[in-house]
Amino acid sequence: MSDFLLEIKNVSKFFHGLVAIDDLSMKVKKGQIYGIIGPNGAGKTTLFNCITGLYKPEKGDIMWEGKRINGIAPYKIAELGILRTFQTIRLFSEMSVAENIMSGRHIKSNQRWYNGIIHTPSMIKDEKKNWLKVGELMDFFELRKYATTPAGDLSYGLQRRIEMARALAAEPKLLILDEPAAGLNENETIKLAQTIREVRDQGVTILMIEHDMDMVMSLCEYITVINFGAKISEGEPSFVQDDPVVVEAYIGSDEDE
């Protein structure tokens, strides 16, 4: 058994001949807060979509707890314990906050096919257990007072919290966050960083894309920098921050314009 929870080995992804991810490798340790940074269009979200099964990489292997998982359907990836949030928030916006979070309990619920037609005592117990878990998460994310409000009616910051609560409801081993601080104000960002640390302390490994450099540098323990789909640098924040290649990728792209 390898020491790494998630291993990306020489993964490439093409769209109509264009390279979106170019021979990328990285390793995420259990319990880490792992950051991925890079300019817009570098292929970060594409990588997340490959890990979560929405895309199938053309080359390379994605290893989860030592087993190859590329090409597996997204719902099976979730069953393995890999849950995600989206850069462009994807909530069930007409449904209430509580119902949104309840969707995360889907894979933890043991209801059988006939329970959609007939309720049984064990099913009612299962239902109650899952709703109570939703209640706990609403307390943790301070969403209780919006329990019955349609998720789409709430502010950006709240919607990001609902997405995280929904993913955590599935009790993931790995939580993938795609730009969790985008659109948040300074206070909300500080609070988010604190929440992410608390989640990690509960034993959840975190893999995140983020553009807020202050947050990434203070929060992440290990960082991979991607540009044009390829890894250009990796290491601890202090190393990456001063790596001339990284500085050039960020500042150089400005000079081109």
Add this chain to the structure above:
Amino acid sequence: MRQSYKIAIIFLIVMGFFPLFSNSAWLAVGTTFLIYAIVAFSQDIILGRAGAFQMGHALFFGLGAYTTAILNVHYGVPIIYTFIPAIIIPLFIGIALAGPIIHLKGDYLLVATIGFNIIFIQVIQNDIFGLTGGPNGIFGIDVVRIFGVEFMSQRAIYYMSFTLLALTLLIMRNLDGSKYGRAMFYINKDDIAAQSMGINVRYYKLYAFALGSAIAGAAGSMFAIQYSAVSPEAFNVIQSIMFFTIVLVGGSASLPGVLIGTFVMFVLPEIFREFQTARYLVFGLAMILTMILRPRGVWPVKFGNIPNYLKKKDTK
């Protein structure tokens, strides 16, 4: 949706007492209403909940009706025993037909399901295996007999339909309160997010098709009993369009919406018979206006049906 429980109970009480105040002509209209409401609810499971654009639902309604008719008229099976096959056959045919096309999105699925409906009509019009009676259909379906007692009065048939509708409503209530019903809504609202939460989209859409087809089949059996005859035009694409429209105009996944839709589409035409074709002009206009003014339906569904113990403690 708590509110819809109350509406369902009031509706069942009103319909339960309706036969006491009406003659047999009105009872026949009432029975038609109940049967079509069952079909509309079964369409709502597929279209309103799972969000699959099924526009061939009359096929499964027809399968149920023809199963009862063929088994009874050609093989002499008592009506009461035809009821189970009239549920099972549409259920499995529903899974078999939807299986290969379930991944199709919106309009593509819609066209494919219309195709199934057209083929079905073609098959029964051509008197396949000499069983379906061709364009004239099948006549002389027996009355329901249980232990030698005949249930042939309009009132008896009304209450059989009523029981079936009550059962349908109970199933839908149970569906909404289970992970199966919720999964359908999640898929409907955002299938990418649903998959990422571990929901097998294909499985839950097929579940909706199976359940919807089975209930439509039961309603079809009731239809055969009510008219003691079946013929192809009762199950053609126009009928499928009506069921589809009822759900969209009434309000997807909305119990009062579907009831209003069924009433407007199937009962009002019976009441305003003297206006003949003019009524379709009015209905057509009403459909257009509803979609423009109330795109989510006349009575849109309200979410937020969560247990009461989650709503407390909200003041801190």
